[in-house]
Amino acid sequence: MTTVERLDNINPLVFEKAENRITTDSDWDDLIYDPFDAREIFDLIRNINDPEHPLSLEELNVVEESKCEVDDSNSDVSVLFTPTIPHCSMASLIGLSIKLQLLRTLPSRFKVTVKITPGTHASEEAVNKQLADKERVAAALENPHLLQVINRCLNPKLRNRS
């Protein structure tokens, strides 16, 4: 990756990763239905890579478990993410990656809402609007270059091939 352009945030704070989820007995019982919970959603998105740094969103504290909300019966998912700096230009890209990951790995019945944590970004309204608009999201994902960048964020293995 070229370092000719200045990164937005050269020296971000790094946080600790959460431990893997421990399975309980009820998890293996075929008769019980496991509802979707916040931890599950968090697990889905925590390993997404930041576009600039070789760190995951969890390590940069962009996503937290406490900011993921699920309502299984209403099929509703809401995620708030916090860009590392208030003028982060990658904010919409990160939001899009989160959204795409959730759309791919959740059943289609879920309505996914991705927003910036209020008060943490200069253009949060604009970004929220973009992410909420289905058509804009679809249009963005038709851009092959953009799609390539997002795929690299979502799939660390692809990082090494260019």
Place this chain on the structure above:
Amino acid sequence: MNDEFILNFISAAEGEKDPRNLVLLFSFFPNIAKELSLKDFAEDLFELVAAYFPIDFVPPKRDDFIVTTEDLTIGLRACMSSTDAFAPYCIPLLLEKLRLDNIDVKLESLRTLQACCKNYSGLSLRPHVLELWDHLRKEVIEGWNVDVEKEIIGSLSCLVETLERDRSCSDTVNILGSSALSECIPHLSNPEQRLMFPGAEVLLAVCRYSSVLSQTFCEKLIPLLVEQFSQKNQSIAKKNTLIVMAKFLLQGTQFSLFVAGQIEKREKLKNILDATSSLCRTTSVLKEALPPIWDTILKLVLVGDDLVISFLLCLKNSDIVELRSIGMLELFGFVKVDEVLKLGEIFYGRRTIPETFPEEVETFIKSSDRLVSFFSQNDLQHSPFMVYCVRCLLVRDDCPLKELRQDIAKHVVKWSLATEGDTCVKEKAASTVALFLLHSPSGEELDSYLCSLKQEINPLLGADVSAAVRLLGWIVKGLIMRGYPQDREWISMLLNMLTKEGEIGQKASECYKFLLKDDDSLLTLQGIRPKTYKLLYRQRFFESHIGEMVTMFNELGITRQGLRNNVLLAIFYLFPHLPQAVLKGHLKKLLPILVIGLKGCPSNDAATVAAGAVETLAFLLCHNVLQKLKVVLNDKKRVVRRAAAQARSAWDVFPSIILIAFEFCTTEIIKVFAKVSVINKDI
């Protein structure tokens, strides 16, 4: 009583200033001038109105009766030109006004002159002719105003016309003519200079209404221009010469100068046409020069047709489609049938038949019964236009054609199997056979025809292989498009060709390229499909025969790689024309072939085809898997869901993994996979 009236009228009307009254005056003045005998009062009467010439009137702003300058001008003009008796006074007056510098005055004088010429007699004009000619000629040479020039030309024509009407003025006409010639020939000899066109215009104006002059001029000028054309080298010189020549030609035809009896003229015309044909590279020249020449030709067609052909040779090299099509239609009416075909050759005799012909041409061919009988009787050389004619004829709905169909079809079969000639034409001929099969009504006729065709083809498969196999391919296409019940044996024939060694096998596999192709341009004219056409013929063909083809592939071991490739390619060529739903159903048996077959793909085009096929299949595969995964994502157990989510993420990486796995893939296929990995649109 007469004289009294005139005298009183003059005194009453003299000095009138009100425009409304003047309009009124001008309206009945001509009647007075014409009906009454004027004797000595002509001059006074003329002076009455001449005082107002030329009109210089600006309508006042609040004009209740709205008198325009135009009304007054036209009225006055009518008055001044109303009677011959005014000639001795009018013409000098006009000459005087012409000498002024004011453009409007000049224009008005010229217009009035034209009006006068119409009403005056030749005799009264005669004394003034030479003076007029002198002045007008100078105006043209020195003048810079286009409108004035136009009016002068008009005036000259009118003048000569009037003189012509009067027998006694013929010597004046001749003097005028020779003067004009001596003046303008030097200009015509310098086509690069500005005066060439004005000079030509003047000559044309002078001879426009006079047959004698036309004859003299054409006789002198046309050879001169032809000479000049071949001598001059610059294109602009040539162009100008040609244009002027064309104008004179046209003028000549007005007086039917080039009639059969006058052989010398025809010779000259022929020379001209040869000269034109050599110039045909520059289309801009053609655009200007051809229409008048064309009109000439049309008038001549009634007389002699070899001229027509020479002329058309000119057009052959040109790219002006409009001219071509117009010409063709008009000629069809006049010319005999073989001429029609010759015409078609010349017009469309290029290697490829254009996709669309002008509609009128098509309609003409379709409706021409002469062509039909002509075709059925004669043995014809194959060529693009012939093939095109046949196609048009075959598509006709009506009955008289039925009996003749088979005769025509015989021609086409022969053409497609010919040993020499253009491949493109042969290809079109073969596709015409398919067209014929498609349009034939079902019944015994068709069956017997096909039997005879089979007998014809079999021995040929030994001789000119490619042509025969191609013809076979098209026959099969025609038959499957109409869902012919006994098509199985033909299809098997083609299938078996795939397993023959060498050229036959390769050509056979190439047939599969167009077998299912949606080739509207080839098989239907103007987009209308015949009643026999079966809409789902592709699916039907694929479903019935893919099993056979796969079995054939599997039975051919690795030892017979070449033949295997034939079958593989044949299968691959079919893919692009089938809807994905159909392919999905056979995914299971197609994928193994893909994998085995890809290892041994020899040539580069084969690889590209294979790549295309692989792209389709890989995409389908991805799609299939992802659909199934989606269901699992909603499983009730969290552990299961987790595994599914991981699998789903992994499948985004699927194509890259395939890449790593298939090391032996050719470069084409690698590119395809790289493309597929970007197509992750499964949202």
